[in-house]
Every structure is written in C-alpha cells, then in structure tokens.
Amino acid sequence: MAQIAPSNLILRCYAHRLSGERWYGVCLDLNLAAEADSFDELKRKLHEMISSYFACVLDTNDKDSIPDLLSRKAPLIDWIKYYLIRLHVSIKKIPNIIAFKELIPFHLSNAC
Numbered sequence: 001m002a003q004i005a006p007s008n009l010i011l012r013c014y015a016h017r018l019s020g021e022r023w024y025g026v027c028l029d030l031n032l033a034a035e036a037d038s039f040d041e042l043k044r045k046l047h048e049m050i051s052s053y054f055a056c057v058l059d060t061n062d063k064d065s066i067p068d069l070l071s072r073k074a075p076l077i078d079w080i081k082y083y084l085i086r087l088h089v090s091i092k093k094i095p096n097i098i099a100f101k102e103l104i105p106f107h108l109s110n111a112c
Helices: 039-059 063-070 076-091
Strands: 010-017 024-025 031-034 096-104
Touching: 010 039, 010 076, 024 039, 024 076, 031 039, 039 063, 039 096, 076 096
Parallel strands: none
Antiparallel strands: 010 024, 010 096, 024 031
C-alpha cells in the first residue's frame, strides 16, 4: 500500500474580511471559494464544500480523472495572497485576515 505523507492530508485555506461584515475564503488546494457573514460561517461553508467535492470525486465513474480532480490548484495570485497573509500573521496579528488549514475528510477517503 502506498504511503501518504501527512502534508498531503492538509488543505491550505485563507480568509479575509470584505468591506462591511462579509468574509471571503479560498481553499487553495482545490480552488474552492465561499463568502459568509462571519468567519465561523465561512469555515463551515468551506468545510461543507470540501466534503461535497470529495464525495463527488470519489463517486465518479471516470476513475482516470480522479488525480486531476484532486490536484485542482488555485491561481497563482491566490497562493501569493495566502503566503502574504501567513507572513503578516506570523509578524503581527491582524484581525481581518486569517490563514488556516482544513483536513481531508477521512470518512470520505475510506468510502471506496
């Protein structure tokens, strides 16, 4: 059985507050994005989107497409934003931008 590196089980995400109270977030490893009224709601939405995405990928009849579907990276500009946010957060806590990680849902990855 192939070994899976722990870093391959973590999805990188970032979020920032838009004008007003709205939050915008991106899952960089799957190129998924969401908006919400609070950071907690945004994380919940992204988590649901990630779970749904994995469920759809694992349910596909085109098994040859799965590697491409699981390596759907976000555009370079989003990666630059992510690493700038991580840099800012490591230097100084900024309340309206957050870099965070989501775990791949194991219950889905064991379903096949």
